Amino acid sequence: MAKESFDKEIQFLRMLSLAGGAYSRQQFAERLGISVHTYDKTLRNLKEMVTVLQQDLTTEQGTELSEWLRYNYYESADPLLLFLFRAKSLKETESIRLTLLLTALQSEELTAKELHDGCCDQMPADSPLPDEKTIRGDLKYLEEVGVIVRVNEKRPYRYKAANELLDQLTDDELLDLFDYVDVIANTQIPSVQGYLLRDTLKKALRIRDILPEATETHRYKYHYHSRILDEAHLYTIFGAIKQRRTIKFLYLSPKKGMNYTSQNTNPLFERESAGITDSLLPLRVVYDHQYGRWYLIGYHSRTGIKKLRMDGLTQVEEGEPVEEEEFAQRLQQLEAQLEYSWVTDTNRAVKVAVRFYNPSRSGANFIRERVEAQGQWGTITEESDTTFLYEITVNEIFEIKPWLRSFGSSCEILEPRWLRKQFMEEWKEIKSYYESL
Template structure:
């Protein structure tokens, strides 16, 4: 799939999952900045993706696109939108060729020449036949990602599927591993690789006669399906950070309501881009658990430290490398500015003092436990049997404010005074909503 196409599919699926049937075809296309014809074509491509990815499954295990977009969580344990990663960056011929290679290596060891002959025999008639260089490139890629192993050190090299770990596990051990991966994939960040591993284990269990869905005893509510899509950018960005490279991209601010803009490849239909082209040195990636958002923070040559919501990044490309000393200098500058950041804020530090009220009933003190777990570097001081103080110096209050507000009547703002007045005004406004009519 072309890089631009993948950007489009990401934003298309994000809107499809979050908005559901709220938009008409024309409204959906306008929001994405594409034509209705492109909308129909993209939807058709997504349906074909689902069909191709499940072509080896029996009919009862297949899934229509509409099933991937169900809102009843307990009828579908698989996370929404994950299937796009299985098709990411693979052309149709690559997908067919890699499938043939992996299938052949499951049963016996083979050389590159053997695999080339096999592909030539089994490739569809309308697909180009691969040469030996292409097959060797595929084998190198599969070896690098750990899917296959080279079994000898002398030419001609022979390869086999890397199934030793799975094959050596007993049924009970495999079920335990599946349960563990299921829990970790649903609770850790990032999670896409865990879900892909879980899918592989599902296939192995089915081959052994088990039904993974029937043995599942837990369900995990996935509140932010769309953040899985943003993980597509993580590996490109982390690679650029490791190599100390700049990245270029087109940024579409989520505040502007435009989710996607196509590249101007046809001069007859060229138009002004709705986004902003940027080039930065990526320094850090931050995940905000409260809102399910990824942030990219980097250094801009003209504007210094800049922050971007990951969902607005499109058309990402690697740029020039920078010297290690320069990178270390910019990273040190960022760490100094983010020393007191609740999430990503780099503005001036403010001291916040809060009085928390313990629950009146006996049992677990969930207020205290939550403050201890989520309060970061804040200091807790005992005040009385019913209250305790919490103090923290944090960059601005905009990121910590929703957290404080979520405690409701169990939280009283003491400092700063202007924040206390804001909370008083907010609670008065809420109270007015419940006054008798």
């Protein structure tokens, strides 16, 4: 699947997940910035992916993609929307070719020529036959990602599948490894690579005839689909940071209500883009747990430090390299501005003082535990058996405010005074909603 097409599928699934069947075809297409014809074509492609990757769906569940998303939310331990990463990874011809190569290398050691001959014999009649150079390129790629290993040092090189780790593990050890990967993939970020490894281990368990129930011990559900979808750009950005390169992209501000815009490849249908084509030196990627959003922070040649929500990024490509000295200077500048940032805010620093109230009932002090786990660099001072003080210097209060508000009556703002007044007005407004009619 082409890069532009993957951007479109990401935004399509994001809207489908959040809105379900609330939009008509025309409204959906307008929001995405595509034609109704393109909408229908994209929907067909996604349904084909679902059909291939979810073989157990009934005809009724496969009819409407939105119904499939709703149905599988509680029926599957796998995260929704991950099927897009599996389906987009390779072109169709590459997928067929690599499958044949890996299947052949499971049972014996083979040379590139032997693999080329076997691949040509088994390729579908309607697919082009690869040449030996293409097969060697595939083997080099598979060796780089660690799927196969070279078994000799002299030509002709012989290759085999890198299954030693899985083959040497006992059933109990393989289950322990699966459980570990399952927990880490579902609780750490980024997570897509962990899910793909989890799928590989699940297949290995299935080959050993271990019952599926043994792998379904935990179920994790996500409220924020961006956590999965926005990882599509994550490794391109990480690669650019590692290589000290700028990136080029088309940015669609989430505030403008436009989720996608197609590339102007056909001069007959060329139109002005709804987004902003720009470039940036990426410096940091930040994940906001409160709202489930990824942020890209980098240096812009005109505006200096710039922060972008990753759900607005499309058509991301690597750009020109920069000098190591310049990159270090920009990174140092950013780190100074982010020193007191709760998430990404770089405005003036404000001291916040809060009194927290411990739970009245006996047992675990979940208020104290949560403040210790999430309070970042803030300091805790014992005040009494029922209360403790929490103080932190943070850039502005807009990002920390929802966290403080989430404690409800267990949290009392002491400083700054204007923030205390804001909370008082908000609680008065909430109280008015519950007044007797």
